[in-house]
Amino acid sequence: MREPGYTYTTLSARPGESVQVGVSFYLDAHAWISAVGIESGRPRLSIAHGDVSVSIGPRQPDWVTAEDAQIARSLAEHASAYAAEVERLSTASRAGAGA
Secondary structure: OOOOEEEEEEOOOOOOOEEEEEEEEEOOOOEEEEEEOOOOOOOEEEEOOOOOEOOOOOOOOOOOOHHHHHHHHHHHHHHHHHHHHHHHHHEEEEEEEOO
């Protein structure tokens, strides 16, 4: 049986510096990923796993700019590259396992 996915958040603070927040998602079948708010014109990408979630959207939902669109496109391009690499590794793993 495979290990379940997990998600965690880290907070790092040093005197005189702002707090650094990190969120790591190691997703499994219990993850929830969705583009929400599309029908209302307030789009967000939401990812939830366990007790941790993130919502990504334009700076000002009521005033979306070309820069917001470019940032969303960059996110999509990186997600596509990530998906392609995970698919490649999955195929290699299956081939190595004789599946």
